[in-house]
Amino acid sequence: MSKLLAVGTVAFDAIETPFGKTDKILGGSGTFVGLAAAQFGVQTGVVSVVGGDFPQAYLDMMNQRGINTEGVEIVEDGKTFFWSGKYHNDMNSRDTLVTELNVLADFTPIVPASFKDSAIVMLGNLHPLTQNSVLDQLNEKPKLVILDTMNFWMDAALEDLHSVLKRVDVITINDEEARQLSGEYSLVNAANKIHKMGPKFVIIKKGEHGALLFNKEEVFFAPALPLEEVFDPTGAGDSFAGGFIGYLEKTNDISFENMKRAVIYGSAIASFCVEKFGTQKLEEITENDLKERVQKFVNLVQFNV
């Protein structure tokens, strides 16, 4: 069985939405990616760092879901990365209230020996040099490297970002970030320019408006499921990415046709994620739930001409 490696944050989040408010709960991109990929029963290793304040119970839960946390370094005298945010009424924008980097400030990811031969590697939203250092530790070039990034790194480390992009097969990025990275307003033109930076596949996430998957010749569109209520959008993008790579890993097929399905599975898992606070819903969904949800996507867009 081949393996999946995800580098990202494992963190505490405190979230406020129009529906309620949480204390510090489990969060982080690595956590969401791992829990989403775990839906496919693949062997997923998460590389991250936490402090001595991080509950063993969270690691136990991740292990029970099939996530290997050998690569989650525990800095006993440090504190876990903490983010706090408040969503506006439209759920499409949020204010960051607190960002405490803590142990993340000095994070140097170390890929466990048992995951140096991973077939699929997800480079979560971290400094591009950190992302590059993960690739340097692998035995050989993985079958597929996926990178997530954000406007912060385009402002602060654009040259480094361009350097790691050359080594990446798939980039996931939101629409505004795609526009910033490419300097193009049209997402078609933006994807064309980003292809030239390295990634053969460009996934542009549009939140409640779905996601576009581009290769150099074709484009595929996956809608977001129209929901009565979005309870908490935190982690939706990471759940999407985790579902995408989990499906690719499970099916062992990185053709464009299969990537279309992977984008639908990622969208399905993201649609679950937003139904409850934090990782709660991802910890509950069953194989059957996922199957039914994917069918809803089929019904949503299927037509015959």
Add this chain to the structure above:
Amino acid sequence: MSKLLAVGTVAFDAIETPFGKTDKILGGSGTFVGLAAAQFGVQTGVVSVVGGDFPQAYLDMMNQRGINTEGVEIVEDGKTFFWSGKYHNDMNSRDTLVTELNVLADFTPIVPASFKDSAIVMLGNLHPLTQNSVLDQLNEKPKLVILDTMNFWMDAALEDLHSVLKRVDVITINDEEARQLSGEYSLVNAANKIHKMGPKFVIIKKGEHGALLFNKEEVFFAPALPLEEVFDPTGAGDSFAGGFIGYLEKTNDISFENMKRAVIYGSAIASFCVEKFGTQKLEEITENDLKERVQKFVNLVQFNV
């Protein structure tokens, strides 16, 4: 052969976009609806009003495309409705520079005798009382009544709008207007509330993010085609509506399954409309162009699980 009736404006537009600027050109909701429906070779009657300044050549062009303009009243000593607008760089917002109602101020639509038995009736974005008066003139309840409206009428004539909505089968409305009309942020909840006002089918237009078609149990999503360039968005919503009803009229089938196809055809025609200024592109497209464009929509969303 059954008939299609469209009530709306026939007007002059002067448009400025980041790509260029026009003098007064042909515009108006009735014009775009008629030209879009005409792609399907159905018998379409437009009811509207113009002034003595309206070029006969425009009417000739509409007639040549198969549009019956018997219902377009010409007020010889009046001036044609004129709108001028400037689009912002993102093409999603615009400033209205000039609105001269002119002959539209006293418009009382008169349905020609030959179209009083129309099977499908499109009530373009006009005062709800004007929309109501059109329905009153028909011999019998049409097979399908489609209504377009906007926030202006929700602010100025909400009670009248509710009155006409009771007589309507399909409403087309944009996302912000759906939220205003229903008082619900979630589009799923908005559609549920609007169903209760009368329309069995609710189409929520999201511009570059596509369109949602709801009946009381199901939802269908049609994406917008990702385009390299949107040249001029004027008339896209009306072209969508015209394509939708033109397809329904041609196929003589108002089942939900066929409405899905109609929404795709409407989206395809709207995607042509935005490629050139005003009605220019709608005057050029062939049956084969349309077929190819619809295939692009199939490719855009088609996947197998």
